Amino acid sequence: MLFYSFFKSLIGKEIVVELKNDMSLLGTLDSVDQYLNMKLLNVEVTDAEKFPHMLAVRNIFIRGSVIRYVHLPADEVDVELLQDASRRDAAQAKASAKVQASQAKSQQQKGGHGGGGGERAVVPAS
Amino acid sequence: MAAPARTNPSDFLKELSGRPVVVKLNSGVDYRGLLSCLDGYMNIALEQTEEYVNGQLKKKYGDAFIRGNNVLYISGSKTKK
Amino acid sequence: MAATAALEAAGDHQLAEITVEEPLDLVRLCIDEKIYVKMRNDRELTGVLYAYDQHLNMILGGVVEVITVTEIDPETYEEIYKETKREIPMLFVRGDGVILISPPTRGS
Numbered sequence: 001m002l003f004y005s006f007f008k009s010l011i012g013k014e015i016v017v018e019l020k021n022d023m024s025l026l027g028t029l030d031s032v033d034q035y036l037n038m039k040l041l042n043v044e045v046t047d048a049e050k051f052p053h054m055l056a057v058r059n060i061f062i063r064g065s066v067i068r069y070v071h072l073p074a075d076e077v078d079v080e081l082l083q084d085a086s087r088r089d090a091a092q093a094k095a096s097a098k099v100q101a102s103q104a105k106s107q108q109q110k111g112g113h114g115g116g117g118g119e120r121a122v123v124p125a126s
Numbered sequence: 127m128a129a130p131a132r133t134n135p136s137d138f139l140k141e142l143s144g145r146p147v148v149v150k151l152n153s154g155v156d157y158r159g160l161l162s163c164l165d166g167y168m169n170i171a172l173e174q175t176e177e178y179v180n181g182q183l184k185k186k187y188g189d190a191f192i193r194g195n196n197v198l199y200i201s202g203s204k205t206k207k
Numbered sequence: 208m209a210a211t212a213a214l215e216a217a218g219d220h221q222l223a224e225i226t227v228e229e230p231l232d233l234v235r236l237c238i239d240e241k242i243y244v245k246m247r248n249d250r251e252l253t254g255v256l257y258a259y260d261q262h263l264n265m266i267l268g269g270v271v272e273v274i275t276v277t278e279i280d281p282e283t284y285e286e287i288y289k290e291t292k293r294e295i296p297m298l299f300v301r302g303d304g305v306i307l308i309s310p311p312t313r314g315s
Contacts, residue, residue: 069295072266079257082257086260093231157307170230171227187307196307
C-alpha cells in the first residue's frame with residue numbers, strides 16, 4: 001500500500017516507466033492501482049528507433065508486473081516522508097504477521113486443520 | 127547428532143540459524159556465509175557473505191539480504207569460517 | 208523468545224528500532240543508507256534507500272546503475288565483459304527483479 005499511496009501522490013506528474021523488455025515510456029501519470037498498474041497520458045517512447053510501432057500511441061495502460069523501474073521527478077519526492085512511511089509499514093507488516101502466526105497456532109491446537117497426525121503447519125517464524 | 131524421529135523442512139532451517147551455510151540461487155550463483163535469519167518466503171539474511179560464480183569467489187559482502195524467490199536450496203556447510 | 212517478549216513490551220514505537228530477527232529487518236536498517244542491489248539480467252544498482260516494502264519494491268536516490276553484458280569474441284571465443292553506466296536521480300525499483308541487497312560500505 002505504501003507505493004500505491006506514493007504513486008497516487010504523483011498523479012499528474014511526468015514519469016518515465018521502464019519496462020522489462022527495455023522499452024521506456026515517458027508520459028503523465030493518469031492513474032494507478034494497488035497492483036501498481038499504471039495509465040499514462042501523452043506518451044512518448046524514449047527510444048523510438050527501437051520501437052517504431054509505439055510512435056502512434058498516445059495513452060497507455062501498463063500492467064504493473066512488466067515494470068522494471070520508474071524514473072521519478074526528484075523534486076516531487078519527499079524522502080523524509082518516505083522513510084517514516086517505510087518504518088511504519090514495516091512495523092505494521094510485522095504485527096500482522098504475528099497475529100496470523102498466533103491464529104494459525106491456535107487453529108492447530110484446536111485441531112482446526114483436521115487430519116495431519118503429528119504434523120505441524122509451517123508458520124513463518126515471528 | 128541424531129535427528130528427532132520426525133521433523134519437517136522448516137525445523138531443519140531453524141537449526142541452521144547462526145551456522146555457516148551455502149545458499150544456491152536459481153541462477154547457479156552460490157552464497158556462503160553465516161545464516162543470521164530467514165522467513166517464510168525464504169528471504170535470507172547472511173553475514174560475512176562470499177559470492178561464488180562458477181565456483182570462483184567473485185565478491186564479499188558484510189551483510190546480505192537475499193530475496194527468497196531466487197533461492198534453489200539452503201545447505202548446512204561444514205567448512206568452519 | 209525472551210527477545211520477542213521484550214520487543215512486545217517495548218510497544219509499537221520501539222519495535223521499529225531494535226535488532227535483526229527477520230531478514231527484512233536488515234533492509235529496514237538500511238533506510239537512509241547507501242546500498243548495493245543486485246538485480247536480474249546482470250544489473251547492479253547503488254543508491255540511497257528511501258523506501259521499501261515487503262516485496263522489496265524500493266525507492267532509491269542518487270542511483271548509479273551498471274549493466275554488464277557478456278559477448279563472445281567470434282574469433283578467440285573469449286568472453287568479453289562490457290559495462291554500461293547510468294545515473295538516475297530518483298528511481299522506483301520493482302521488487303520482483305531484486306536478487307540481493309547489501310549495505311556496500313562494509314562489503315564489496
